[in-house]
Amino acid sequence: MNAVLRLFDAPVYRDWLFWFMLAWAALDFVSVLTLGPPSGLPRWLTALIGAAFFALVCGLVPAWIRLRLRRRRHGHGRMATKER
Numbered sequence: 001m002n003a004v005l006r007l008f009d010a011p012v013y014r015d016w017l018f019w020f021m022l023a024w025a026a027l028d029f030v031s032v033l034t035l036g037p038p039s040g041l042p043r044w045l046t047a048l049i050g051a052a053f054f055a056l057v058c059g060l061v062p063a064w065i066r067l068r069l070r071r072r073r074h075g076h077g078r079m080a081t082k083e084r
Contacts, residue, residue, distance in 0.1 A: 007063035017066065021059020025051040 009015040032047035039046060 004060065007060060007067055017059060017063050021055050021063075024058040025055040028054045 005012055008018045012018050029047045029051040032050050033043055041049075
């Protein structure tokens with residue numbers, strides 16, 4: 001969990017991407033619970049899977065990409081390879 005929170009800017013409550021991720025996950029959770037089509041799975045499980053998917057796609061993956069771009073821009077990746 002700590003490694004996941006390191007993807008976001010510190011303090012985490014000031015990072016817009018963290019709130020974007022939570023908003024999309026909550027929106028999906030509520031929409032599946034209220035308007036979701038019936039399927040073989042229980043609605044709560046479908047809502048939970050959908051919320052986890054949106055948190056991954058709209059929050060964790062962009063945060064990881066942003067971190068990689070920032071490290072590349074500031075040269076942290078090149079310094080680590082020169083030390084070897």
